[in-house]
Amino acid sequence: MAAITPSRLASLTRxxxxxxxxxxxPTSIRTGAKYLRSRLVGPSMVNYYPETLTVAQLREWSGYKWDLIDQQEVQRLEDIGFKKARGKGTPKKAKTPGDSRRAGKRR
Incomplete structure (x- = not known):
């Protein structure tokens, strides 16, 4: 049986x-073709997670002032109040450059 030459195999592959x-x-360098051939993940992710409607979005879209209570917003405001009472709230904004914390650190 005769051996097949590498040039014939290369032309067959081409x-x-x-x-x-x-x-x-032919040199087997990395091209990223595997990732380019794979299907996109984004559309299936969008379809997987359903769009939920919040009270704030409902108010914004409708344009009417409804007497709906957003429980999540009420809970968030209560949590902020508790944190401020313990001294764990966000720091106040500096009105002048002298009020900022950075001004005291300069040497």
């Missing part, structure tokens, strides 16, 4: 790639 519309890569 012909196969042109027939099946794949990229010809």
């Amino acid at each position: 012909l196969r790639c042109s027939l099946f519309q794949t990229s010809y890569n």
